[in-house]
Amino acid sequence: MPVKVLPAVSKAQNGVGAFVLQCKRLEFNYCDAAGSSRGMKCSDRLFLKHCLPQFAKQNPAIEMHVAPRPSKHPIIRGVYINGREKVICVRNLEHNQVLKKAELLRNSSGLQLRKLRNPVQSINDSVRGIFSPFHGPKHAL
Amino acid sequence: MRPLTRLLLRRSIRPTPLRVSPVQIACFHATPTSRYASEKSGLTQRLRQKIWGGNAPGPEDPYTTAEETKQVEEVDMAGYVAAEDGRGLPIIGLPEKLGEWALDTYSPSEKVVDTEALHRALHRAVVETVVLQVNGRELDSSFGYYTPKDAETLTDNVELSVQEDGSVQIAFPQPEAEEAILSSLQEVIPETPAEDETVTTEEVAASDIAPTDAATAEAEPVETAPEATPVSLGPPPAYLENPTHLSIPLPSSSFTFALYKRILQLTGHQIPDGVLTRARTVGDLVPSLIAPPKPKKLSEELEPLLADLPNVRLFEKKRVGLDKETELGRARKVDPKETYRYKGIDPDTGFIGERPYSGKVNDNFY
Numbered sequence: 136m137p138v139k140v141l142p143a144v145s146k147a148q149n150g151v152g153a154f155v156l157q158c159k160r161l162e163f164n165y166c167d168a169a170g171s172s173r174g175m176k177c178s179d180r181l182f183l184k185h186c187l188p189q190f191a192k193q194n195p196a197i198e199m200h201v202a203p204r205p206s207k208h209p210i211i212r213g214v215y216i217n218g219r220e221k222v223i224c225v226r227n228l229e230h231n232q233v234l235k236k237a238e239l240l241r242n243s244s245g246l247q248l249r250k251l252r253n254p255v256q257s258i259n260d261s262v263r264g265i266f267s268p269f270h271g272p273k274h275a276l
Numbered sequence: 277m278r279p280l281t282r283l284l285l286r287r288s289i290r291p292t293p294l295r296v297s298p299v300q301i302a303c304f305h306a307t308p309t310s311r312y313a314s315e316k317s318g319l320t321q322r323l324r325q326k327i328w329g330g331n332a333p334g335p336e337d338p339y340t341t342a343e344e345t346k347q348v349e350e351v352d353m354a355g356y357v358a359a360e361d362g363r364g365l366p367i368i369g370l371p372e373k374l375g376e377w378a379l380d381t382y383s384p385s386e387k388v389v390d391t392e393a394l395h396r397a398l399h400r401a402v403v404e405t406v407v408l409q410v411n412g413r414e415l416d417s418s419f420g421y422y423t424p425k426d427a428e429t430l431t432d433n434v435e436l437s438v439q440e441d442g443s444v445q446i447a448f449p450q451p452e453a454e455e456a457i458l459s460s461l462q463e464v465i466p467e468t469p470a471e472d473e474t475v476t477t478e479e480v481a482a483s484d485i486a487p488t489d490a491a492t493a494e495a496e497p498v499e500t501a502p503e504a505t506p507v508s509l510g511p512p513p514a515y516l517e518n519p520t521h522l523s524i525p526l527p528s529s530s531f532t533f534a535l536y537k538r539i540l541q542l543t544g545h546q547i548p549d550g551v552l553t554r555a556r557t558v559g560d561l562v563p564s565l566i567a568p569p570k571p572k573k574l575s576e577e578l579e580p581l582l583a584d585l586p587n588v589r590l591f592e593k594k595r596v597g598l599d600k601e602t603e604l605g606r607a608r609k610v611d612p613k614e615t616y617r618y619k620g621i622d623p624d625t626g627f628i629g630e631r632p633y634s635g636k637v638n639d640n641f642y
Contacts, residue, residue, distance in 0.1 A: 167573055184578065187588070198587050202590075202591035203591070203593065205594060
């Protein structure tokens with residue numbers, strides 16, 4: 136009999152077949168009066184006035200909301216497709232620093248921040264198998 | 277303790293006569309065995325002598341001497357009817373012609389709101405105050421209750437400027453303008469209505485027939501200054517574009533107060549005392565009269581820039597949770613008027629109402 140092929144379903148990996156951007160919306164909140172919003176809105180180098188239009192054009196798949204948030208520090212809130220949100224407070228930052236934070240949120244997924252203990256992350260089984268003390272050459276003292 | 281011993285102790289600790297206080301003297305002489313008990317002058321007299329040195333005010337003995345009784349004039353109370361309110365009673369403390377209950381306010385009842393009108397009124401007040409000061413008039417008694425405050429003024433074309441040495445230069449468009457301004461500031465006291473009521477019907481008929489004669493007879497003795505042509509409010513005057521009058525210094529508190537009085541009379545705006553005392557130029561008074569425009573919101577500036585971007589949404593107001601829930605469709609903003617219609621209270625069933633969506637009657641909401 137011919138060898139049967141083991142049925143296997145392809146494992147989805149974002150970016151292999153198609154890429155789905157995890158960030159679906161970025162919300163920029165500022166205060167009209169507060170000084171900590173200076174980098175977001177102040178006269179010469181406005182992030183919202185000068186950087187945001189270009190950033191929005193470069194990322195047409197991301198919805199951008201710009202709204203005032205009186206008497207609060209300025210924040211950037213990223214909303215992701217797994218339903219989670221990530222908020223970064225950009226108080227007292229310059230416009231280029233605010234842009235970096237916006238790019239950071241854009242590049243993130245909605246997963247919770249966790250410590251990476253192993254530098255290698257793979258969905259494939261290990262090639263040599265998991266260690267077992269009962270298999271392998273016997274030790275000789 | 278024996279009285280003599282007590283007296284000796286007091287004498288030993290008593291300070292020099294120049295430093296003796298009246299309170300200490302009172303303590304020394306409080307005992308009946310003190311050496312001053314036998315003197316004829318009373319305690320009060322001695323205290324007064326020590327305190328005032330012979331020129332004591334008031335009566336010598338305010339406690340025992342009776343004041344001279346004033347002779348009260350007996351008034352005939354026949355026909356006296358007690359008043360229930362103050363209307364009709366004489367008023368004390370006001371000028372003669374102000375003895376009326378129906379008084380107009382010093383400042384207009386409605387405040388001037390238009391910015392241009394406020395600037396015109398301010399310029400007029402400054403010109404009139406400067407003219408009064410230059411002509412040596414008393415500023416404290418200027419701008420009385422009946423000073424005219426007509427809209428047409430003679431001060432529109434008067435130019436005020438500050439020289440390099442700090443002196444104020446005033447330039448009149450016509451030579452007669454200064455006199456005309458001074459004469460326009462004279463108080464015009466209206467006739468009291470009580471005098472008109474006493475006129476009989478015959479006199480009323482006579483005055484109706486020949487009103488001009490009476491008017492001319494009253495006007496003849498009054499000297500009028502040469503009238504300059506009043507300037508109508510046509511094109512905007514020069515001081516609106518080049519407000520040199522705002523840099524005029526306020527030399528004294530009487531000048532500042534006279535200026536404030538005139539501003540209040542013309543515009544109805546009050547200036548706080550702190551602003552008046554701290555003001556050094558006329559321009560320092562402007563923020564109290566004309567509020568600066570509200571600062572522009574960022575959303576107004578961003579609107580033209582972000583309108584073309586399809587993935588950018590700009591909000592003018594703060595976004596609350598209800599706005600997001602409404603967008604998702606989970607919540608709906610409910611108009612409170614649409615929740616129910618109140619139709620009364622039934623003593624048996626209770627609240628009677630109707631929900632507009634369901635149409636249920638007697639829906640008990642409790």
